């Protein structure tokens with residue numbers, strides 16, 4: 287991962303099995319500019335395509351995960367440029383990444399920053415994490431999925447209060463209590479990132495195709511009815527029986543040894 291980016295840093299950790307992406311515009315609290323978005327999506331797609339990488343950690347440098355879309359860049363846009371630009375829908379490309387993405391959020395995850403975290407598969411919250419949707423205060427609304435995804439995580443009433451007041455922020459504890467984040471990691475930013483890398487490392491040790499199938503199965507619950515989702519689960523469960531890794535995993539259990547997955 288020698289590719290150099292303008293707005294992010296990318297490296298491979300955990301013996302090259304985990305991709306670590308750090309949003310790197312700390313002076314503006316990692317505001318999500320168009321350049322940053324292009325960098326981030328390019329890096330995610332590169333890590334997704336890599337044979338070695340099994341999971342991805344996404345974090346922010348400095349005191350924010352990301353404080354939202356870059357307001358200075360948005361300020362002079364008009365309705366035509368917003369509708370014609372690939373910018374708002376391009377963010378949805380994060381949802382096309384097949385490998386799990388773990389957001390390590392310490393500090394502000396506001397507006398688009400909260401929405402990017404919501405597009406990740408697991409959110410680990412540092413003690414200073416703050417989640418919120420302040421767009422109404424700018425005379426606009428969440429535009430990267432916040433009105434749709436937040437309600438599924440924290441319920442309608444709380445999502446409404448967060449979005450309509452723009453000032454009801456969730457701290458790390460409350461984000462966990464409400465199910466937005468998986469858990470709070472105590473300690474410094476480095477402790478949080480190490481924990482996220484450790485979780486990603488555990489995922490990377492699993493059979494990669496089985497992980498990708500599991501992520502797809504869980505995500506189908508967002509898009510479909512229970513019955514349809516159960517049908518998809520059944521088909522995907524059956525598909526794992528075509529994997530060499532499934533045979534190896536079950537053999538290893540019976541032979542009381544660690545599985546040696548070949549990711550096939």
Ligand code: CO8
Pocket residue numbers: 313314315317318353354355356357358373374394396397398399420421424427428429430
């Ligand atoms: N965009 C651009 N610059 C920002 C942003 C941002 N979102 N957030 C912070 N900055 C800049 C500040 O302007 C400041 O720069 P400078 O030093 O040049 O003045 C620097 O970062 C540090 O910020 P503060 O001095 O404000 O730091 P504080 O610790 O005092 O406050 C806050 C931190 C509370 C996070 C505050 O910075 C803040 O309120 N930021 C804006 C949060 C916000 O409103 N986010 C929503 C943005 S809109 C959005 O995300 C829409 C998403 C949908 C887009 C769809 C695609 C088109």
